[in-house]
Amino acid sequence: MGDVDTAPDAASRAREADAPRNSLVARLGADRPLKLDAGVELAPFQIAYKTYGRLNAERSNAVLICHALTGDHHVASVNPVTGKPGWWETMIGPGKPIDIERYFIICPNVLGGCMGTSGPASTNPKTGQPWGLEFPVITIRDMVRAQAMLLDELKIDTLFAVAGGSMGGMQVLQWAASFPKRVFSALPIACATRHSAQNIAFHEVGRQAVMADPEWRHGRYFAEDASPRRGLAVARMGAHITYLSDAALHRKFGRKFQDRENPTFSFDADFEVESYLRHQGSSFVERFDANSYLYLTRAMDYFDLGADCDGVIANAFRGAETRFCVVSFTSDWLFPTSESRAIVHALNASGARVSFAEIVTDKGHDAFLLEEPELFAIVRGFLDGAAKARGLKNGK
Amino acid sequence: MGDVDTAPDAASRAREADAPRNSLVARLGADRPLKLDAGVELAPFQIAYKTYGRLNAERSNAVLICHALTGDHHVASVNPVTGKPGWWETMIGPGKPIDIERYFIICPNVLGGCMGTSGPASTNPKTGQPWGLEFPVITIRDMVRAQAMLLDELKIDTLFAVAGGSMGGMQVLQWAASFPKRVFSALPIACATRHSAQNIAFHEVGRQAVMADPEWRHGRYFAEDASPRRGLAVARMGAHITYLSDAALHRKFGRKFQDRENPTFSFDADFEVESYLRHQGSSFVERFDANSYLYLTRAMDYFDLGADCDGVIANAFRGAETRFCVVSFTSDWLFPTSESRAIVHALNASGARVSFAEIVTDKGHDAFLLEEPELFAIVRGFLDGAAKARGLKNGK
Numbered sequence: 123m124g125d126v127d128t129a130p131d132a133a134s135r136a137r138e139a140d141a142p143r144n145s146l147v148a149r150l151g152a153d154r155p156l157k158l159d160a161g162v163e164l165a166p167f168q169i170a171y172k173t174y175g176r177l178n179a180e181r182s183n184a185v186l187i188c189h190a191l192t193g194d195h196h197v198a199s200v201n202p203v204t205g206k207p208g209w210w211e212t213m214i215g216p217g218k219p220i221d222i223e224r225y226f227i228i229c230p231n232v233l234g235g236c237m238g239t240s241g242p243a244s245t246n247p248k249t250g251q252p253w254g255l256e257f258p259v260i261t262i263r264d265m266v267r268a269q270a271m272l273l274d275e276l277k278i279d280t281l282f283a284v285a286g287g288s289m290g291g292m293q294v295l296q297w298a299a300s301f302p303k304r305v306f307s308a309l310p311i312a313c314a315t316r317h318s319a320q321n322i323a324f325h326e327v328g329r330q331a332v333m334a335d336p337e338w339r340h341g342r343y344f345a346e347d348a349s350p351r352r353g354l355a356v357a358r359m360g361a362h363i364t365y366l367s368d369a370a371l372h373r374k375f376g377r378k379f380q381d382r383e384n385p386t387f388s389f390d391a392d393f394e395v396e397s398y399l400r401h402q403g404s405s406f407v408e409r410f411d412a413n414s415y416l417y418l419t420r421a422m423d424y425f426d427l428g429a430d431c432d433g434v435i436a437n438a439f440r441g442a443e444t445r446f447c448v449v450s451f452t453s454d455w456l457f458p459t460s461e462s463r464a465i466v467h468a469l470n471a472s473g474a475r476v477s478f479a480e481i482v483t484d485k486g487h488d489a490f491l492l493e494e495p496e497l498f499a500i501v502r503g504f505l506d507g508a509a510k511a512r513g514l515k516n517g518k
Numbered sequence: 519m520g521d522v523d524t525a526p527d528a529a530s531r532a533r534e535a536d537a538p539r540n541s542l543v544a545r546l547g548a549d550r551p552l553k554l555d556a557g558v559e560l561a562p563f564q565i566a567y568k569t570y571g572r573l574n575a576e577r578s579n580a581v582l583i584c585h586a587l588t589g590d591h592h593v594a595s596v597n598p599v600t601g602k603p604g605w606w607e608t609m610i611g612p613g614k615p616i617d618i619e620r621y622f623i624i625c626p627n628v629l630g631g632c633m634g635t636s637g638p639a640s641t642n643p644k645t646g647q648p649w650g651l652e653f654p655v656i657t658i659r660d661m662v663r664a665q666a667m668l669l670d671e672l673k674i675d676t677l678f679a680v681a682g683g684s685m686g687g688m689q690v691l692q693w694a695a696s697f698p699k700r701v702f703s704a705l706p707i708a709c710a711t712r713h714s715a716q717n718i719a720f721h722e723v724g725r726q727a728v729m730a731d732p733e734w735r736h737g738r739y740f741a742e743d744a745s746p747r748r749g750l751a752v753a754r755m756g757a758h759i760t761y762l763s764d765a766a767l768h769r770k771f772g773r774k775f776q777d778r779e780n781p782t783f784s785f786d787a788d789f790e791v792e793s794y795l796r797h798q799g800s801s802f803v804e805r806f807d808a809n810s811y812l813y814l815t816r817a818m819d820y821f822d823l824g825a826d827c828d829g830v831i832a833n834a835f836r837g838a839e840t841r842f843c844v845v846s847f848t849s850d851w852l853f854p855t856s857e858s859r860a861i862v863h864a865l866n867a868s869g870a871r872v873s874f875a876e877i878v879t880d881k882g883h884d885a886f887l888l889e890e891p892e893l894f895a896i897v898r899g900f901l902d903g904a905a906k907a908r909g910l911k912n913g914k
Contacts, residue, residue: 160783318764319772319789320764322792326791327756327795330751330755331752334731334748372716374715377713377825388655389729391722393722395715399719400722400726
């Protein structure tokens with residue numbers, strides 16, 4: 123993993139956490155602190171976000187996009203850190219399923235993230251030092267509370283839609299549960315109402331990989347000019363396998379050797395799949411903060427909508443008038459279709475309006491980020507229907 | 519992972535690798551070196567092994583047990599390192615499915631292992647120092663070649679049966695392919711004819727976790743009185759998840775908290791499943807050598823029976839008179855039933871005699887090591903039938 127050493131230094135990561143490039147920044151909490159599930163208050167704090175399209179005069183066409191664990195707010199434009207296209211440009215843009223000529227898109231970096239919203243990589247205003255592990259442990263509900271404060275700031279009362287996959291889908295569900303009157307329609311994709319034991323287990327391995335790296339320095343690597351690059355790369359490699367599928371890995375790589383005809387009988391990356399994984403690990407550490415990874419995986423682990431209402435998930439959505447479209451993928455073994463069915467059953471039991479689609483694909487959990495024409499058609503169709511019901515005009 | 523620090527020191531591990539307790543040791547290769555797939559010769563080398571029961575006068579009742587990645591030869595008696603029962607005592611013993619009153623059981627530690635058979639933790643006779651990464655990279659076929667030399671030493675021409683699960687199952691298949699006339703019956707359990715891309719990927723993450731640990735010292739931790747405990751523990755934690763199943767983890771742990779009512783909002787092991795995994799990691803490093811882990815995972819990755827016969831696996835078994843019993847488990851996602859079916863199809867195409875059983879269980883890959891009455895009944899029945907065909911007398 124030699125190229126791990128090209129990772130940006132702690133100082134440049136800290137700059138992005140405090141003063142994100144190509145981003146809008148809302149400074150919040152000065153008058154009204156963010157009350158966290160951990161029982162502490164966070165104030166002041168900031169949210170970095172991007173918007174695309176225009177808010178209409180009625181302020182009724184806003185679509186909130188919630189990003190996944192390692193995503194960020196650069197959803198439909200070039201990411202200033204990686205130089206790569208936005209992570210959902212296939213979904214969001216002019217004429218795309220989430221059409222920026224029709225809707226006003228808002229995508230915030232999540233609380234606990236490292237791309238401009240307050241998190242462990244940000245400067246603690248009270249000390250002038252990076253928060254590190256002094257940052258309070260946060261939950262999906264805390265992320266959503268912070269986003270609601272952003273919407274207050276933007277004077278947007280009701281979202282036309284909230285959409286997201288994976289951890290983004292968890293936020294979508296939490297939005298509908300916490301603020302049912304502020305969500306006209308909701309698109310939770312490839313997610314669940316609670317993190318499974320197996321998923322907690324995978325996250326714990328990733329966290330242990332980070333914390334086992336002596337360069338982690340108990341979370342104080344910033345202060346000591348260190349960086350747990352190797353631990354974070356291992357965490358990413360392990361997680362990345364769970365985002366794909368056995369079939370997709372077989373189709374893409376099989377047992378093909380990397381730039382050779384025969385095995386080297388060594389511990390080099392003989393197989394293409396090894397080389398691919400090492401690249402996933404080393405490129406990830408160039409753009410992500412190790413402590414953020416701990417905080418965000420922890421937030422996912424803690425997510426359990428049913429726990430807030432005596433285990434009856436339907437009660438979380440009781441009385442909601444939100445229109446739901448739940449989507450899963452056949453080869454997603456991180457958030458299998460059974461989890462999405464549980465969401466649908468709960469929504470049915472609560473009397474909510476819900477459609478459900480299971481998309482046949484071998485691409486695994488990551489399918490929601492990839493070129494999936496059926497997903498695009500479903501999102502477009504669902505939003506079209508919701509737009510009619512909402513009385514939104516067509517386009518421009 | 520505080521208790522990782524109680525791991526035995528390098529010196530005591532090295533002693534076990536060279537002078538294993540409660541073991542028989544065969545010193546081989548002095549007259550005839552072991553020719554490895556890597557193109558080098560290994561001589562001298564040693565195999566640590568255990569036997570149970572008595573070899574009959576015809577020398578026709580020998581059963582070879584091949585162990586899995588992290589197993590060893592202490593298959594049916596107390597393990598001198600851990601103090602725990604043998605890993606397959608439910609299967610092997612007096613009156614058990616593999617009955618030591620009827621059969622003569624031989625279980626060797628694999629080549630590359632760390633419990634007495636030559637491997638990276640052993641002393642290189644040429645230097646007087648531990649082999650470390652100077653030990654040649656080995657394959658499943660090399661393991662089987664070494665075992666065949668042990669059988670020559672024991673003057674056993676034909677095995678009544680070869681049995682094993684996971685990496686042990688790979689050895690069983692290789693035995694039938696390499697020495698068809700020496701194998702009367704074969705029991706490959708929960709395995710495959712080649713390691714899949716996803717499995718290679720998981721192994722690579724484990725190896726990277728070990729090699730990312732600065733205490734690994736490029737494999738020279740022995741010489742430097744270091745030990746990559748934390749890296750190896752992370753590798754084990756990740757691997758352990760793959761040995762279980764989503765359903766089993768849900769059943770055993772779900773989202774239960776460990777010794778508390780509510781989350782701590784910290785990175786402690788809040789969930790039982792986290793605590794369990796940490797224990798798996800820390801107890802593993804007390805008994806296993808990190809370099810051995812690299813070598814044995816590599817051997818599994820390289821395993822590809824079809825590659826030796828132009829991709830036609832049936833050709834690997836052509837003309838074999840071995841009787842096969844192939845077993846898989848419904849919830850095993852590391853070696854799913856589809857892999858066992860591929861074995862069966864190849865055996866059918868080669869005209870071999872084969873029976874196949876898929877056992878319904880939620881216990882995942884590790885089911886072959888656990889209390890599975892259906893597995894016991896299948897093994898007992900298969901061996902009974904083979905014993906009749908072989909003309910073995912009943913018991914004692």
